[in-house]
Amino acid sequence: MKPARAIAPYLFLAPALVVFGLAVMVPLVFTVGYSFTEWNGFGSMTFVGLDNYLTALTDPIFRDSFLHVLIYISATLVLEVGVGLGLAGVVSARPGTLWFRVAIFVPVMLPMVVVAILWSFVYNNDFGLINATLGALGLEGLQRVWLGDTSTALLAVSLVSGWVYAGFYMMIFYAAIRQIPSEVLEAARMDGAGEWVLFRRIKVPMIRNAIAIAVLLCVTGGFQGFDLFFVLTNGGPYGATEIPTTYLVKVVFRNGDVGYGSAMAVVLTAIVVGVGLVYARLQRRGQAGVTP
Amino acid sequence: MSETATSGRGGPSTRARRIPALLTAGGLLVVAALFFFPMVWMVLSSFKSNAAIFASPFALPTSIDLGRWVEAWEVGQIGKYALNSAIVTGVSVLLILLLGAAAAFALSRYRFAGRAAILGLFALGLLLPLQSYFIAQSTLFNQLSITDTRLALIIPYTAMGLPLATYLLKVYLDALPEELFDAARIDGAGDFQLFRALALPLLRPGLATVAIFSALACWNEFLLALLYIQDDALKTIPTGLLAFSSRYVTDYALLFSALSIVTLPMIVIYVVFNRQIVEGITAGSLK
Numbered sequence: 001m002k003p004a005r006a007i008a009p010y011l012f013l014a015p016a017l018v019v020f021g022l023a024v025m026v027p028l029v030f031t032v033g034y035s036f037t038e039w040n041g042f043g044s045m046t047f048v049g050l051d052n053y054l055t056a057l058t059d060p061i062f063r064d065s066f067l068h069v070l071i072y073i074s075a076t077l078v079l080e081v082g083v084g085l086g087l088a089g090v091v092s093a094r095p096g097t098l099w100f101r102v103a104i105f106v107p108v109m110l111p112m113v114v115v116a117i118l119w120s121f122v123y124n125n126d127f128g129l130i131n132a133t134l135g136a137l138g139l140e141g142l143q144r145v146w147l148g149d150t151s152t153a154l155l156a157v158s159l160v161s162g163w164v165y166a167g168f169y170m171m172i173f174y175a176a177i178r179q180i181p182s183e184v185l186e187a188a189r190m191d192g193a194g195e196w197v198l199f200r201r202i203k204v205p206m207i208r209n210a211i212a213i214a215v216l217l218c219v220t221g222g223f224q225g226f227d228l229f230f231v232l233t234n235g236g237p238y239g240a241t242e243i244p245t246t247y248l249v250k251v252v253f254r255n256g257d258v259g260y261g262s263a264m265a266v267v268l269t270a271i272v273v274g275v276g277l278v279y280a281r282l283q284r285r286g287q288a289g290v291t292p
Numbered sequence: 293m294s295e296t297a298t299s300g301r302g303g304p305s306t307r308a309r310r311i312p313a314l315l316t317a318g319g320l321l322v323v324a325a326l327f328f329f330p331m332v333w334m335v336l337s338s339f340k341s342n343a344a345i346f347a348s349p350f351a352l353p354t355s356i357d358l359g360r361w362v363e364a365w366e367v368g369q370i371g372k373y374a375l376n377s378a379i380v381t382g383v384s385v386l387l388i389l390l391l392g393a394a395a396a397f398a399l400s401r402y403r404f405a406g407r408a409a410i411l412g413l414f415a416l417g418l419l420l421p422l423q424s425y426f427i428a429q430s431t432l433f434n435q436l437s438i439t440d441t442r443l444a445l446i447i448p449y450t451a452m453g454l455p456l457a458t459y460l461l462k463v464y465l466d467a468l469p470e471e472l473f474d475a476a477r478i479d480g481a482g483d484f485q486l487f488r489a490l491a492l493p494l495l496r497p498g499l500a501t502v503a504i505f506s507a508l509a510c511w512n513e514f515l516l517a518l519l520y521i522q523d524d525a526l527k528t529i530p531t532g533l534l535a536f537s538s539r540y541v542t543d544y545a546l547l548f549s550a551l552s553i554v555t556l557p558m559i560v561i562y563v564v565f566n567r568q569i570v571e572g573i574t575a576g577s578l579k
Contacts (some may be wrong), residue, residue: 012398023451030428269424
């Protein structure tokens with residue numbers, strides 16, 4: 001490592017800092033600034049102090065949007081992290097599962113918009129796969145307008161997210177399990193432990209760190225989710241799938257309420273960054289300990 | 293999960309090893325079949341007429357007529373959207389690699405005033421959600437009149453990709469022995485030569501990883517593309533396809549064809565490069 005010699009390091013850093021500063025940091029500061037104003041994006045700007053934050057506190061749509069995103073996050077924790085962990089347990093227990101690991105990862109590659117349009121057809125009332133399957137099984141009673149029914153829409157969107165990301169979390173867990181020294185697993189097998197016991201008593205505890213990372217990714221990613229919701233329901237039916245990100249885009253870009261939208265954006269940012277920082281602290285403690 | 297299945301034969305030690313091997317394979321096959329059903333259905337439906345799609349969703353197409361795909365390609369202007377995506381993605385990824393590598397080089401190889409602050413800034417950048425800045429970014433882009441130009445996507449995509457790229461490339465550079473650089477320096481190499489002739493070639497595996505996850509992120513990005521590009525001539529695949537799907541909202545056969553056209557090449561690329569892609573994406577999200 002070289003001590004400071006004149007300007008070389010600053011020259012290397014300048015382009016990245018200029019782009020990141022102008023495109024992210026300056027707008028970030030301005031967004032915080034807007035959040036204390038009433039502004040429609042064009043006319044005059046009025047300073048209103050904390051009014052927008054007080055409005056957010058009492059806005060039932062904003063409050064419900066958090067409830068929805070929390071339900072969504074809980075569902076995806078099960079459908080993505082939970083299912084991913086289970087699948088990783090299975091594929092790490094047997095040889096010859098490469099084909100499965102490759103296959104289940106496919107949707108991670110695809111644009112969310114493509115996934116969403118496809119699933120809007122899967123949920124379609126007239127020819128969709130789900131209702132058609134239920135019909136073929138003689139379960140017409142269970143057929144629903146999945147995305148148009150306030151009681152099923154949110155879970156229907158969550159299921160699509162699970163379909164995309166279960167394979168992603170499986171790969172993370174699989175990679176972590178592969179890091180476990182094989183002597184540990186062999187010794188347990190010698191002692192007569194079956195694969196289920198191996199999974200519960202050795203694999204899961206030893207990849208605790210990877211599980212923590214996965215939960216963090218799923219939670220912070222969930223708060224930022226937008227594409228699936230926008231294409232599949234855009235908040236509907238009757239606001240049943242309105243989440244902070246879709247609501248905030250409507251408030252800013254449809255209603256032109258830049259000040260209020262910015263306040264919501266700041267709240268959302270605080271939550272995401274807050275979760276991230278808590279996690280970073282846990283990580284540091286984890287690395288200091290014995291967890292691999 | 294099939295791994296818990298018990299065979300009832302043999303002691304507990306053989307039980308877990310023997311019978312479930314087949315059971316596991318069978319179970320995984322069922323899971324994979326269910327999992328791929330939507331995509332298989334998509335491709336099959338793309339060869340059917342709208343009437344046939346409605347009449348019997350599960351029926352196989354009567355013929356494989358690629359004419360529908362040609363029609364979807366033309367009507368959906370997918371070539372145009374793909375080209376836009378390729379340009380925006382290509383330029384953004386190049387910039388991310390170049391600016392990220394230079395920044396990583398400075399942070400890894402030099403000690404200077406403000407280094408810790410800049411590291412902290414990029415660490416914050418790893419956590420920031422898009423929502424923290426896109427409102428003011430859009431007003432800024434409006435004022436600069438760059439909305440509805442490719443720059444409106446290239447600039448934010450590059451900026452969003454930089455913190456992670458810099459961080460990962462710095463990890464790669466930190467692992468290189470200092471003596472390598474000392475030796476080159478003694479041989480008279482200047483700062484820029486060290487970067488170009490020594491650091492960049494050694495960084496190649498790291499650059500490949502960064503290129504993979506950055507390219508996918510740019511190729512698939514939707515929200516900013518939706519907000520900043522109204523001009524249909526500049527739309528990328530996600531927004532172009534969405535616009536197409538709302539114009540032809542009931543021509544399901546056409547839309548299934550369009551989805552297949554966009555999906556299948558990506559699957560082929562993925563199958564060929566699956567190891568690098570999986571590593572790239574997981575490295576890109578684990579930070």
